[in-house]
Amino acid sequence: MTLIPEGDNRERLVCPDCGFINYVNPKIVVGSVVTWHDRVLLCRRAIDPRRGFWTLPAGYLELNESAAEGARREAQEEARAEIAIDGLLAVYSIPRISQVQLIYRAHLDRPDFAAGPESLEVALFAWNDIPWDDLAFPSVRWALDHFREAGTTQDFAARGNPGEPQGL
Amino acid sequence: MTLIPEGDNRERLVCPDCGFINYVNPKIVVGSVVTWHDRVLLCRRAIDPRRGFWTLPAGYLELNESAAEGARREAQEEARAEIAIDGLLAVYSIPRISQVQLIYRAHLDRPDFAAGPESLEVALFAWNDIPWDDLAFPSVRWALDHFREAGTTQDFAARGNPGEPQGL
Numbered sequence: 001m002t003l004i005p006e007g008d009n010r011e012r013l014v015c016p017d018c019g020f021i022n023y024v025n026p027k028i029v030v031g032s033v034v035t036w037h038d039r040v041l042l043c044r045r046a047i048d049p050r051r052g053f054w055t056l057p058a059g060y061l062e063l064n065e066s067a068a069e070g071a072r073r074e075a076q077e078e079a080r081a082e083i084a085i086d087g088l089l090a091v092y093s094i095p096r097i098s099q100v101q102l103i104y105r106a107h108l109d110r111p112d113f114a115a116g117p118e119s120l121e122v123a124l125f126a127w128n129d130i131p132w133d134d135l136a137f138p139s140v141r142w143a144l145d146h147f148r149e150a151g152t153t154q155d156f157a158a159r160g161n162p163g164e165p166q167g168l
Numbered sequence: 169m170t171l172i173p174e175g176d177n178r179e180r181l182v183c184p185d186c187g188f189i190n191y192v193n194p195k196i197v198v199g200s201v202v203t204w205h206d207r208v209l210l211c212r213r214a215i216d217p218r219r220g221f222w223t224l225p226a227g228y229l230e231l232n233e234s235a236a237e238g239a240r241r242e243a244q245e246e247a248r249a250e251i252a253i254d255g256l257l258a259v260y261s262i263p264r265i266s267q268v269q270l271i272y273r274a275h276l277d278r279p280d281f282a283a284g285p286e287s288l289e290v291a292l293f294a295w296n297d298i299p300w301d302d303l304a305f306p307s308v309r310w311a312l313d314h315f316r317e318a319g320t321t322q323d324f325a326a327r328g329n330p331g332e333p334q335g336l
Contacts, residue, residue, distance in 0.1 A: 010230065025195050026229050028268055061194050062178065066261030067268050068328070088259055088326040091270060093234030100196055100235050100270070102259060157324040158256040160236070 026098040030070035031058020032106040033147040034083050039124035040144065041113060043078050045136055046120045053136035056103070056143060057081070071104050079122045080114040083107065090146050090159035092139050103143045105150070194266040198238035199226020200274040201315040202251050207292035208312065209281060211246050213304055214288045221304035224271070224311060225249070239272050247290045248282040251275065258314050258327035260307050271311045273318070 002011045005021055013022040033056060034041040042054045057078045061070040068085050075083040083106040092101040115122050125131070127148065135141050146159040170179045173189055181190040201224060202209040210222045225246045229238040236253050243251040251274040260269040283290050293299070295316065303309050314327040 024231060025193060026231060026233070027193050028196055061268065063192060063194060063266045064263045065194070065266075066263050066329075067259060068261070069263070088256075088328070091235055091256055091259070091326075093236070095232045095234050095237070098231045098233075100229065102268070158259075158326040160256070161234075 026100055028061040028067070028070075029058055029099055029101040030061050030067050030074060030104075031056045031101065031143075032071045032075060032083055032085065032104040033089060033143050034075060034079075034081065034106045034108060036108040036111045036124050039126050040130065040147075041075075041079060041081060041108065041122065041124055042130070043115070043119040044121045044123075045118065046115075047118050050136035052120065053134050054131050055136040055140050057083075058101070058103070061102075067102050068104065071102070071106070075106070076116075078116045078119050080116055081108060081112065081122075084109060087156055088158050089150060090143055092142060092161050094139070101139055103139075103146075105147060105156075194268055196229040196235070196238075197226055197267055197269040198229045198235050198242060198272075199224045199269065199311075200239045200243055200251055200253065200272040201257060201311050202243060202247075202249065202274045202276060204276040204279045204292050207294050208298065208315075209243075209247060209249060209276065209290065209292055210298070211283070211287040212289045212291075213286065214283070215286050218304035220288065221302050222299050223304040223308050225251075226269070226271070229270075235270050236272065239270070239274070243274070244284075246284045246287050248284050249276060249280065249290075252277060255324055256326050257318060257324075258311055260310060260329050262307070269307055271307075271314075273315060273324075 001016050003014055004011055043057055044054050045051050057075040059074040072083055075081045086105040089105045090103045113122050142162050150156055169182055169184050171182055172179055211225055212222050213219050225243040227242040240251055243249045254273040257273045258271045281290050310330050318324055
C-alpha cells in the first residue's frame with residue numbers, strides 16, 4: 001500500500017504486514033568520454049533502447065563501487081578498454097527518468113579495445129567523423145560538446161545540463 | 169530468491185512467482201557548502217545518526233528531481249534557507265555504504281535561515297570558529313577543506329575523495 005511514513009513527507013510503497021518501506025531512489029549512470037590522442041571512443045549499442053546507435057561507454061553504478069570504479073568497469077564491459085580517468089567532465093540530471101549521469105574525462109594508454117557483449121562495434125572517431133546523426137541519447141551529444149569545450153578552454157569545472165548551468 | 173538474471177552478471181533478489189527483479193542501487197546524496205560573505209552555514213543534527221553534531225545541509229535525492237533541485241530542497245528543509253548554487257564542488261564515493269555524494273558550492277543572498285525539523289540549530293561560522301571536532305561525518309570535513317582550497321586557488325574542477333583524485 002502507498003502511504004507517507006512517519007517523519008517522512010512523501011508517499012512510499014509500504015508492506016502492511018511487515019512494515020517494509022520500498023524507497024525507490026534515482027539511479028546513477030557513470031560513463032566517460034575516452035580519447036586516444038585526438039580521437040574519441042564510441043560504442044554502437046547491441047541492446048535496446050537505441051540498438052544500432054552510438055554511445056559513450058556508460059551504465060548503472062553498482063552497489064559497493066565508487067563512481068570512478070563504475071566508469072572504468074563500464075569501459076571494460078562495453079569496449080574491452082582499460083581507461084585512465086583524468087577528471088569529472090559533467091553531471092547531468094534527467095529528472096523525468098530519475099537519473100543522474102556522472103561523466104568523466106578519460107584516455108587510453110594504448111589503442112586496445114573490442115566490442116563487449118552489449119556493443120555491436122567499438123571505434124575511435126576523429127571529431128569531424130563522429131556519427132552526430134546516429135548518437136543514441138541527447139546526453140551523448142552534450143558530453144561530447146562539453147568535452148571539446150573543456151579541452152579548448154582548459155576550464156575543467158564540471159558542466160551541468162546544457163542551457164541550465166549546474167543542472168539548475 | 170537470489171539469482172543472476174539472464175543477461176546480467178550479478179546476483180539480484182528475484183520473486184520466483186512473478187519474476188520481479190529487485191535491483192538495489194547506490195544512493196545519491198546532494199548537499200552544499202553554503203556561505204554568507206566569508207561565513208559557512210552549518211546545521212546541528214536533530215536526528216540519528218550523529219545527533220548533536222554539525223553537518224552541511226544535505227540529504228537523499230528524490231525521484232524526478234535534478235541534483236541541484238535536491239540540494240536546494242535540502243537547504244530549505246534543514247536550514248530554511250534559499251540558496252543560490254554557484255557550481256559543483258565535489259563528488260565523493262562511499263562504496264562501503266553504496267553512496268555517492270554530490271556537493272555544490274552555494275551562497276545566501278540574505279542571512280535568512282532557521283532550524284528545520286531535522287536540525288537542532290543552524291548557524292553561520294567564520295572559518296576559524298567551525299566546530300571541527302564536532303562535525304558529523306568525514307565528508308563534511310572533506311567538503312569544507314575542498315571549498316577553501318577551491319576559493320584560494322580559483323580551480324573549480326570537481327574534487328573527489330581526499331587522497332584519491334576523482335574518487336579512483
